[in-house]
Amino acid sequence: MIDITALDIKQNNHAKSLITDLSLSINEGEVLAIIGTSGSGKSALINAIMNSLSADFTLKGNILMPPNTRISLVPQSINALNPTAKIGSQLIQFSPRKKWYQRADKNLVNNALTLAQLPVSVANLYPHQLSGGMAKRALSALALIQNPDIIIADEPSCGVNDEFAEALFQHYKQLAHKKKKTVIIVSHDIKYVLDIADHILILQGVVNQESLSSIEYTTPKKITQGNSGSYSQALWQALPKNWN
Numbered sequence: 001m002i003d004i005t006a007l008d009i010k011q012n013n014h015a016k017s018l019i020t021d022l023s024l025s026i027n028e029g030e031v032l033a034i035i036g037t038s039g040s041g042k043s044a045l046i047n048a049i050m051n052s053l054s055a056d057f058t059l060k061g062n063i064l065m066p067p068n069t070r071i072s073l074v075p076q077s078i079n080a081l082n083p084t085a086k087i088g089s090q091l092i093q094f095s096p097r098k099k100w101y102q103r104a105d106k107n108l109v110n111n112a113l114t115l116a117q118l119p120v121s122v123a124n125l126y127p128h129q130l131s132g133g134m135a136k137r138a139l140s141a142l143a144l145i146q147n148p149d150i151i152i153a154d155e156p157s158c159g160v161n162d163e164f165a166e167a168l169f170q171h172y173k174q175l176a177h178k179k180k181k182t183v184i185i186v187s188h189d190i191k192y193v194l195d196i197a198d199h200i201l202i203l204q205g206v207v208n209q210e211s212l213s214s215i216e217y218t219t220p221k222k223i224t225q226g227n228s229g230s231y232s233q234a235l236w237q238a239l240p241k242n243w244n
Helices: 042-049 087-092 103-115 120-124 132-144 162-177 220-224 230-237
Strands: 002-011 019-026 031-036 057-064 071-074 150-154 182-187 199-204 214-218
Touching: 002 042, 019 042, 019 199, 019 214, 031 042, 031 162, 042 057, 042 150, 042 182, 071 132, 087 103, 087 120, 087 132, 103 120, 103 132, 132 150, 132 162, 150 162, 162 182, 199 230, 214 230, 220 230
Parallel strands: 031 182, 031 199, 071 150, 150 182
Antiparallel strands: 002 019, 002 057, 199 214
């Protein structure tokens, strides 16, 4: 679904590249997790994939995908929801008819909510009436109603309690493995993505002008079995369940 070759992303006012010589493929029905600290290039990479990288960056290399590929972004903040409109009305904006009262449109909305593991009654609620986890899934429904081939979820666990975060990550796994969507999850939390990702891209940003950015492309199995790089092993060992 996505082929990335020799990708280099550099912020114009920085001496070092954020991402250097990245090559990988993401298949249909796969989950790729992108893990990294703030400033490591996670946002720059997903913006490059969406062809929305700002003029502040220089991009070299290739990002190829089939013609007419549809990409939807699930934003990090639930503030992306319109506080003055019910969820159903927001969802139907992505329908060509944009008429909430038509049966076909209601079916589209209900299907999107069901895919996002929400009751159809959520269509009649305002964002402030939803819990954090439900609002996150409503953002997912906004992406799903567009019938995308690729879904990019930016920090889905941000602002969500642990009890809801795990279900949210499993939701994206189901979209990939059962609905054959290509899912890219950007996260800082390795404990969730280890259970759902097929591959994990770990970015370690430039610490100072003498250091280089570090990229590791690995799998959950390699990490948990101790067969990955030093940085991913440090992240794995830092989880409370691995404390001695």
